[in-house]
Amino acid sequence: MAQFNKLQIAKKTTLALALLSIGFSQSVLADGFSAGNLIISRTTYDGIASTVAVGQTLPGGGVAIGDGSFANVFKNETPDPSFGITSSIYLDQLTTSGSLIKTQAIDSSLITTSFASKSELALNVSTDGTSVSFMGYLAPKNTLDVSNSNTAAVFDSTNPVSSTYARGIANVNLATGNLSVTSVNAYSGNNGRAAVLANGNYYMVGNAGNGSGNGTTLSQLSDNTGVQTIAFGSSGNTTAVGAAIGTYGSATGYQRGFSLAQLPDPANPGHNYAPDKTGKDDNFRGMTVANNTLYVTKGSGSNGVNSVYQVGNAGDLANPNFNPSTAKISILPGFNTLSEKVAESKTAPVATPHPFGLWLANSSTMFVADEGDGVRLGVAGKVTTFAGLQEWTLSNGVWSLSQTFQKGLLDQTAQAPGSLGWLVQQDGLRNITGSQNADGSFTLFGTTSTVSNELTHDLGADPNEIVSITIGTNSNAANTTFTVLDTAAVGSRFGGVAIAPVPEPESYAMLLAGLGLMGFMVRRRKTA
Numbered sequence: 001m002a003q004f005n006k007l008q009i010a011k012k013t014t015l016a017l018a019l020l021s022i023g024f025s026q027s028v029l030a031d032g033f034s035a036g037n038l039i040i041s042r043t044t045y046d047g048i049a050s051t052v053a054v055g056q057t058l059p060g061g062g063v064a065i066g067d068g069s070f071a072n073v074f075k076n077e078t079p080d081p082s083f084g085i086t087s088s089i090y091l092d093q094l095t096t097s098g099s100l101i102k103t104q105a106i107d108s109s110l111i112t113t114s115f116a117s118k119s120e121l122a123l124n125v126s127t128d129g130t131s132v133s134f135m136g137y138l139a140p141k142n143t144l145d146v147s148n149s150n151t152a153a154v155f156d157s158t159n160p161v162s163s164t165y166a167r168g169i170a171n172v173n174l175a176t177g178n179l180s181v182t183s184v185n186a187y188s189g190n191n192g193r194a195a196v197l198a199n200g201n202y203y204m205v206g207n208a209g210n211g212s213g214n215g216t217t218l219s220q221l222s223d224n225t226g227v228q229t230i231a232f233g234s235s236g237n238t239t240a241v242g243a244a245i246g247t248y249g250s251a252t253g254y255q256r257g258f259s260l261a262q263l264p265d266p267a268n269p270g271h272n273y274a275p276d277k278t279g280k281d282d283n284f285r286g287m288t289v290a291n292n293t294l295y296v297t298k299g300s301g302s303n304g305v306n307s308v309y310q311v312g313n314a315g316d317l318a319n320p321n322f323n324p325s326t327a328k329i330s331i332l333p334g335f336n337t338l339s340e341k342v343a344e345s346k347t348a349p350v351a352t353p354h355p356f357g358l359w360l361a362n363s364s365t366m367f368v369a370d371e372g373d374g375v376r377l378g379v380a381g382k383v384t385t386f387a388g389l390q391e392w393t394l395s396n397g398v399w400s401l402s403q404t405f406q407k408g409l410l411d412q413t414a415q416a417p418g419s420l421g422w423l424v425q426q427d428g429l430r431n432i433t434g435s436q437n438a439d440g441s442f443t444l445f446g447t448t449s450t451v452s453n454e455l456t457h458d459l460g461a462d463p464n465e466i467v468s469i470t471i472g473t474n475s476n477a478a479n480t481t482f483t484v485l486d487t488a489a490v491g492s493r494f495g496g497v498a499i500a501p502v503p504e505p506e507s508y509a510m511l512l513a514g515l516g517l518m519g520f521m522v523r524r525r526k527t528a
Helices: 006-021 026-031 072-077 215-222 505-527
Strands: 038-044 085-094 100-105 113-115 131-137 167-173 179-184 192-198 201-206 226-231 286-290 293-298 307-311 329-331 355-362 365-370 388-395 398-405 424-436 442-452 465-471 483-487 492-499
Touching (some): 113 131, 131 201, 131 492, 167 192, 179 201, 179 226, 192 286, 201 286, 286 355, 293 355, 307 355, 355 442, 424 492, 442 492, 465 492
Parallel strands (some): 355 424
Antiparallel strands (some): 038 085, 038 492, 085 100, 131 192, 167 179, 192 201, 201 226, 293 307, 355 365, 365 388, 365 424, 388 398, 424 442, 442 465
């Protein structure tokens, strides 16, 4: 649910007037996204058998053991751990019941994503409600290993992938469908996961690094990872959001905004955790903005803490004095604070959550998507405790987990899609959004994560789903179930989900009045 303050309402009113001034018409509406409809990002593998030749040298090392046919191509992750291949992006417009209205193909000469990088293509509506943004790469489709390439900001000579490609922020105007792409040098060696346009600035989350460089290189990458920002209309190098912590040039502890070393170590009373590898505590994946406050999540990697974080102070994104370079990034009170390194101990492992997308329904209710632990079907040790949709409530400044919804999601029967020859199971949720209904209940929409029982392909290459769930006052995990709205075709996957905003009453009334005035003027011309 979009949360608009008076400034945002004024911006939407200004937008309505601007549309009227340029001759707003039904043809413009037809090219955009209708209010209240779902927007789903999707990618489809573009390669054919000849795209990769068995025996060819791969950019990330080794020689290809699979040709370019799907899903045989992902066998190449064995000789080349950085293996990926860029693919086309589509935005599907659906009704909230799952009926496809239309599809907008994103120009692949401007931006692509990486198949099957499962953390990419989150969608975020701008704070003024006029556009939706996502991240990708400025690389042609069917290019190998782009998601682990360097950027111009930091060239890591130890990165096995020696190519250099800019990351890109795609911004799609919701009224017209027009696309603009901003080239950025963030996330060298890894991928940008999400972006949002907030009050004239882009904010991004992602990860950097794919080599074994020394402390200086790791520190450069630390300044290039986590939360990044760049002014709308600019391009190139971004600014790290988060105060510098630790010593620049050290291989441990130099982080931006948050460091594990700030947290008490429960195993050593009176002491904090030891510092982590430089740059890896801020490996963020999910993000949302509510009331001009940025929230992010971490749910992967063996460093830092898998948890939900607030960036800066409440309302900072609308604060003209906000200095992103000195912001604090803090775990929300009540959420997980256990070191992932400790949790993954071989002697005493502890299951932790894997948060991804999140949506604030109101000031005291937050929904968090957990994608599950990613353990394959049929493998011992799988944990489903956290996977699914978590509902959190705020009381006296502390968040508490109320319940976790899994019915209709984790209990689905494993499927054998198309001719893949293996079983696929939904494992949890990645990106989510939602809206409040007239009766006070909430309806949430999400894209799922998957696991399978096959070992020679990327789990992210499995077809996933779009699901919905409605949660009211009397809803609980036992009586409330997910509904499947759509399933990706073989060779495709869904990324993010957003809802095209419904104009605020002031803007909508002014828009209708303006349209009526335009109609009067047209009639007057015809009779003149």
